[in-house]
Each structure stands twice: as structure tokens, then as C-alpha cells.
Amino acid sequence: MTEYGRGPGPEPWHPEDPQYGDQGWTGHEAQQGQTPYVAGPQQYQQQEPQPQQAYYAQQQGQYPQAQQMPYPQQQVPYPQHPQQHAQHPQQHQQHAQQQETYGGQGQVWDTGQGHYAQAPQAADPYAGADPYAQQQTNGYPGEAPDLYGTPEAFPPPRPPSMRHLDTAEDWPEEEARTDGTADSFLAGGDGGEDDGDGDDGGRGGRGGRRSGRSGGQPKKRSGMACLIAAVVIVGVLGGGGYYGYGYLKDKFGAAEDFAGAGIDETVDVEIPKGAGLGQMGRILKEQGVVASAQAFVDAASGVKGGMSIQPGIYPLRKKMSAAAAVEVMTDPSKLHVLTVSEGMRNSTVYDAIDKKLEKPAGTTKDIASKEAKSLGLPAWANNDPKIIDPLEGFLYPARYDLKKDTTPESLLKQMVKNATDKYTELGVEGKAKELGLENPLQVITVASLVNAEGKNHDDFRKMAEVVYNRLKKTNDVTNQKIEFDSTYNYVKNQSEINFNLTEAKAFVNPYNTHNVKGLPPGPIGNPGADALAGTLDPDHGGWMFFVSVDENKTTFTKTYDEHLKLVAEFQARQKQKNGG
Structure with a gap:
């Protein structure tokens, strides 16, 4: 804000001054061309000195024992035009009252009209003159106007000692504006409160305004503000109640549920x-x-x-x-899935796919026969023209989830991929020669035989040992014939235990190991992980023969005589079981 009244005199400075060291107080504007006004003692002879005014009275010469002020009079550092200041009588009276009040601090304060000097050191140029008579001024171009002598003038500033005193006037209650605006926080903060740089002028005016408001009526708020506050409160309470109800319902209430078996979708x-x-x-x-x-x-x-x-x-x-x-x-x-069990034959898998996908019987088998080369088989899979089904041994046992868009082709491809990945993981190609086999396909073929005849992991390892020993050229007991019943059943597409052995040996077929030497052309089923592991890591116990004592146990022997005894025991159990 603009400061008025800063004159060339010294700043007020006294240890008892509340604004001690205040650089912002200079009183009224020191107008250029004014002569210093020396306050003589005759102006205050009618006033009775108060205790707090003793020091001031001593400075005016009323009491001889008064000591000289500790601050020397400051001289104007530049020449000034001699002129007088015209004021109304009321202003002179106010000026005198202010000096009397200010004297209570023990020091004469600068009001901006000139400089006070100690009474004993300066003569009163206005002695004997009427203090309320209008004085003449010597005008000159550019003379500064009187800022305190017009109706629009600023009120006289207050000294630092009275800046924070409460004024006697009450702040009037603010009324509603007539221009349609509301004095509320919605209309902009304080509803038009003065920011301190308006008509109040100096700090004294702003301080008085603040003091008056503190003792007056509070500002009115508009109905719109109350309505908005009420809406906010209701919204918060309503939202909290809604979520609280939902939490209690989820926590302690019965869970929401439908009734019946559902709709037709x-x-x-x-x-x-x-x-x-x-x-x-x-x-x-x-x-x-x-x-x-x-x-x-x-x-x-x-x-x-x-x-x-x-x-x-x-x-x-x-x-x-x-x-x-x-x-x-x-x-x-x-469950909308298809499970291929360990050792399951392809013929069984095809029928299951047709049934699950609701296809006509034979659909999947026909696709497998015609599109075998496009289903992802490895290069070493189909290397024998005598193979009945190129996909045999490559529909990997697992559970397959069926979706609406699942087709026989997509399902067969997934099975072949799973088998190929598994065989690659186990290193089937590299293991073939180590096991004395001709190619990787024979590894899968041995695994299919092991899976068809064995019952568990231990059986699988011993069963693989039987196969490898019978394939040896030194085998003069079976003459390199495998003689597994499972191969005969595969050709006949059956799973019989009791069949005529004489007829089986007479049946000529590349897959019938009772009739031909060595391994069949290809796998007779889809071996699982345990059968594959047992095939790749045989028992090495020298086993040559085995007999299935029951459905859960298989007995292995090394000699043919031991085998014959086991066979006789098996036939006796079967005869007793059948009532013979």
C-alpha cells in the first residue's frame, strides 16, 4: 500500500515503543516546502500532566528538573521553502490531543507535518498567535495538497503505541447486496472484505476495522451454501449407509442364489x-x-x-x-473333457472323440487315416509300411479340455504335439542305440508293450528287461520271439486273457509276437510316462519270463522251469475261478 507522511526526520525509536524499530511508521507525509513545527510549552499549559506524561512535560519545559532528551534534533538535510500549513480548528485540536496522548511514552513523535524539537532548544515561531486561526501559505507551482484537510482525506495515522488498541465503534451488520450477489463463501472468500489497500489507508485504519469486526455481528451466509452443505452431508451419510448395509449383508446375510436348473442357454x-x-x-x-x-x-x-x-x-x-x-x-x-489313459489304443481314442464331439461313428478314425501326415508326426514315426495306424503311440495320454470350437483334427494335433514334446524331452532318439534298438520308433513300441503287460512302475522296469533279453540273438529259449498276448489281442482288437494259445501261434500277422520274431512294426498303444521311464531304464535283473498271478501282481522268473511252475499255478486258479 502507498505510505503517506514519511518525512526527513528520524524514525521513532524508544525501547518502550511496541513498534520498536518499526521501519514502516513515519506519520503523515512530509510535504515539501513546510517549515518545522515546534511545539511550545504554551500549548499545553492548560493540561494537567499525568504520570505517564511526566517525561513529555519535562521535555516541554514545564518542569525544570526535566532532563534533556537523549536524541538530538535531526536537521533537514536539504533547504525547504518556508510555508505554513492551513488546517481547520478541529484538526489543530486533534493534533494537540494526539501530542498529549503520545507524550505518555516519554518522547515526542513525528506526525508528518514537520519535526518536533525540544522546547528549551527552539523558539516558538507561533507564540501569541491564535492556534485556531487560519494561516497563510505561500503557494508555488507544484505545491503538494493537504491530504488531511478535505472530507475525502485519510484519517490521521496512529503512533506505534496505539496501533493495536480497539476502537469504540462497532462494525455495522452487513446487509444483503442489492445487485443480486450474495455475501458468502460462494461469492468469493470473505464476501468483499477489504484487502487492506482500500479506503482505510494506513495500518491504523485497517487495525481499527479488524477490531470493530471482532466485536460486531458475524457475517451472514446465503441459503445456497447451507443447501450445498446439507446435500454433502446427506450424500456422505447415505453412501456410508449403503455400503455398510452391503457389507453386513455379505458378511452375515444369506448369499444371493438362483433357483432351479437354469435357463435354456x-x-x-x-x-x-x-x-x-x-x-x-x-x-x-x-x-x-x-x-x-x-x-x-x-x-x-x-x-x-x-x-x-x-x-x-x-x-x-x-x-x-x-x-x-x-x-x-x-x-x-x-465334465466336458476327453481323457486318454495310459496304454489306450487309438481305436478306443477315436471312438471317444466321436462321442464327446457328437460326431458320427468312424469320423475321427477316417480323418486320422487320411490326414496322418499333416497332424504333426515326427519324421521317424512312420518308417514301416506294415504299420496298421501311423498315429498309434502318438496320441499322448492326458486329459484334454473340449470347447465349442474343438474339432477332431484340432484334438488329434494337440495329442500328437504332446507326445512329440514328451519324446523329445526324454531324448528317445539318442536312447535307441544305447538300448540295442534300431530306431526311435522301436523305443515307443517297447514302451507300448511294457504298458500293456505291466501293472505299475516296478513291473514296467522288469517287463522292459524281459523284452530286451528276448530280443537278444543269444536267446535260445523263445528263439527271439516276444510271445506277448497283448500283441495278439491288438491284432484281434480285443482284450482277452483266456484264449487258445495254439490258435494264437498259428495266426500269421506282423503284430502277432507269438508267430513272428522280434518287435511288431509299430506300437500297440499309447504308452504313459511311467512305461516310458521303465523302458529307458530297465531293471537289468536277467528276467526272461513272467506270469500275471492276479490283476494287481505280476511274478517274474529267470528260467523256463520256474516259469512252467507259475503257469501251472495260474491255470489252476483260472479253472477254480470259472467253476471247473
């Missing part, structure tokens, strides 16, 4: 491996099958088999009750 839902009931419920809810995940969890937890639902693809209806969904998913036959 089916969706294939895939449950990934390792999914828990909670994740299953969320997947079903996202697909629109159940109303809530919690309802599914509750239903699955309360039934047998609900905690062991298998991963895979399930054909389910939309908007099913949680109990109905659990019933479908705990039934293995309803």
Missing part, C-alpha cells in the same frame, strides 16, 4: 488347474451360471465330492442354482 465354463472353490465360484458368476460365488462355495462345501471338483471344461446352463451347478461338476461324466 448353455455356456462352457473352464476351471483352471489349482483353482479353489472361491475362484471357481467367481468364474461361474462371471459366466452368469450362479448368482454369487459365496452361494457356490456354500453348496460345494456341503456335499460329498464338492471339495475335489476337477479342473476342466463343464457345459453348464446360465442362472443355475449353486446346488445344481455343484451336482453337474461333481459328476465326472458331465
